[in-house]
Amino acid sequence: MMFRMVRSDDIDTLFEVRAATRENALSREQLAALGITAQGMAEALDSGAVKGWVCLAAERIVGFCLADIGAGEILVLAVLPQHEGRGAGKGLLQRTIAAVCKDRVWLAANPDPAGRAHGFYRACGFLPNGERDEHGDEILVYRAQLSA
Ligand SMILES: CC(C)(COP(=O)(O)OP(=O)(O)OC[C@H]1O[C@@H](n2cnc3c(N)ncnc32)[C@H](O)[C@@H]1OP(=O)(O)O)[C@@H](O)C(=O)NCCC(=O)NCCS
Numbered sequence: 001m002m003f004r005m006v007r008s009d010d011i012d013t014l015f016e017v018r019a020a021t022r023e024n025a026l027s028r029e030q031l032a033a034l035g036i037t038a039q040g041m042a043e044a045l046d047s048g049a050v051k052g053w054v055c056l057a058a059e060r061i062v063g064f065c066l067a068d069i070g071a072g073e074i075l076v077l078a079v080l081p082q083h084e085g086r087g088a089g090k091g092l093l094q095r096t097i098a099a100v101c102k103d104r105v106w107l108a109a110n111p112d113p114a115g116r117a118h119g120f121y122r123a124c125g126f127l128p129n130g131e132r133d134e135h136g137d138e139i140l141v142y143r144a145q146l147s148a
Helices: 008-019 028-033 038-047 088-100 116-123
Strands: 002-005 050-057 060-068 073-079 106-109 126-132 138-142
Touching: 002 088, 008 028, 008 038, 008 060, 008 073, 038 050, 050 073, 050 088, 060 088, 073 088, 088 116, 106 116, 106 126, 116 126
Parallel strands: 073 106
Antiparallel strands: 002 050, 050 060, 060 073, 106 138, 126 138
16 A cells, blocks of 8 residues: 545545445535535645545555644545555544644544444544534544643
8 A cells, every 4th residue: 555645636536435435425416515526625635725645555546534734624534445454544544644733633523433433533542522513423632632
């Protein structure tokens, strides 16, 4: 596996990966309903408001992670099912946290303990702060920042 920073010409592939995850998959149409479009993403990447990393296997993108640099928010992390459990998620998350350079790095995640994301984020150093967002997702804050 290899990692490199996200480019705006990756966007179509990012939508394909986001729609194909084993859990929490979102189609292009579902993302559009949430206000997330290819054009908006291209603008955010070009301006530097959003940055992130992709993971490649055999030269194909198998996972990606994006962050809102100003907000310190990890916006999305997605790995294709056949590439789960090999360190792609952790590698993407660590690199994207490093790109954020903020005092506080946080994200909103599905609170279902049966979901893989629940244990994964805790294993990667994120802890709940007791808050929920408007969708009922729990807010998790990166532990290294909490103790700083
Ligand atoms: C959640 C997700 C990103 C994890 O990616 P991944 O590549 O499978 O995870 P990794 O292989 O990098 O695992 C990293 C570490 O987390 C641990 N881990 C993963 N899931 C875990 C769980 N449920 N409980 C405890 N630890 C877990 C792994 O054991 C590993 O630990 P190690 O580094 O000590 O070996 C991936 O499963 C995914 O894309 N799921 C679908 C989309 C999604 O739910 N995204 C997040 C919410 S938007």
